[in-house]
Amino acid sequence: MKEKDVDETLDESFPASDPPGWTPGLAHPETGARPPQHQDHQPGDEGEMTPAPESFMRHYKAAGKLAGRVALISGGDSGIGRAIAIGFAKEGADVAFIYLVEDEDAMETVRHIESEGRRALVIKGDIADRNFCFEAVEKTVNTLGELNILVNNAAEQHVRQNLEDITEEQLRRTFDTNFFGLFFLTQAALPHLKEKDCIINTASIVAYRGKDVLMDYAATKGAIVGLTRSLASNLTERKIRVNAVAPGPIWTPLIPASFDAEQVTEFGESSPMGRAGQPDEVAPSYIFLASDDASYITGQVIHPNGGTVIGG
Numbered sequence: 001m002k003e004k005d006v007d008e009t010l011d012e013s014f015p016a017s018d019p020p021g022w023t024p025g026l027a028h029p030e031t032g033a034r035p036p037q038h039q040d041h042q043p044g045d046e047g048e049m050t051p052a053p054e055s056f057m058r059h060y061k062a063a064g065k066l067a068g069r070v071a072l073i074s075g076g077d078s079g080i081g082r083a084i085a086i087g088f089a090k091e092g093a094d095v096a097f098i099y100l101v102e103d104e105d106a107m108e109t110v111r112h113i114e115s116e117g118r119r120a121l122v123i124k125g126d127i128a129d130r131n132f133c134f135e136a137v138e139k140t141v142n143t144l145g146e147l148n149i150l151v152n153n154a155a156e157q158h159v160r161q162n163l164e165d166i167t168e169e170q171l172r173r174t175f176d177t178n179f180f181g182l183f184f185l186t187q188a189a190l191p192h193l194k195e196k197d198c199i200i201n202t203a204s205i206v207a208y209r210g211k212d213v214l215m216d217y218a219a220t221k222g223a224i225v226g227l228t229r230s231l232a233s234n235l236t237e238r239k240i241r242v243n244a245v246a247p248g249p250i251w252t253p254l255i256p257a258s259f260d261a262e263q264v265t266e267f268g269e270s271s272p273m274g275r276a277g278q279p280d281e282v283a284p285s286y287i288f289l290a291s292d293d294a295s296y297i298t299g300q301v302i303h304p305n306g307g308t309v310i311g312g
Contacts, residue, residue, distance in 0.1 A: 067092030075154030079252030127181030232299030248305025272307030
């Protein structure tokens, strides 16, 4: 991949200001209702979305909470992963991130990490490949010097109306990406993590509520919750914290890459807040869990989901 000049101006990434009366997650008043849209490839291209997601942490006020630390994020090129990467950089961390195919999204994220004065390492590959997972961790450590924070965020999902419609190929692919990739990256990272370091996994509201057209995806997210809690207990004596974040409906490239064009226009409206969330509204949960502010928290799940009550 040919790298772009990361010193280019960043002004084109942002509108001058948020339009009056605009609520994050709802259709932008300058574009009208969120238009029908669909992308025929996963994990999707953020640059093709209308309106564009809020994923650059423009309004986030940093306090140096991750100064001197090194993070590795899977799926860090766009959406929630991009917001996490930029948020970590704002807090002082150097950031490596893994992405699958979206070169332009990845280089845009690199530009914003480096604009914060932090080092960025971009790693292209498929986390479904165990060998690649170990290579990605080694490249991070060799290039950035260490590894303190692992964020397992990459995922894919495929809408199917009936269980019988889920092929063996799809089932295995969804678990390979969402669960086994997470498992292998964690195995590769653990020898490099030390006391006060941490692992943060991306679960989902569907792990708790289910989703009738995302049965295999929901199953992977349930497995992630179980692994998070079990691994947290296992690593307590090593003083490595393990937590998860379970977002509700968030406006990311995975949405138009998963649902049909008409479904996208209504995405998030069933949440108690009546709208989809934005990546920038989710990333602070990861920053909190990565920082010393969460020093007494392990084996837990944070739920930025627009108000849906989880549990009894």
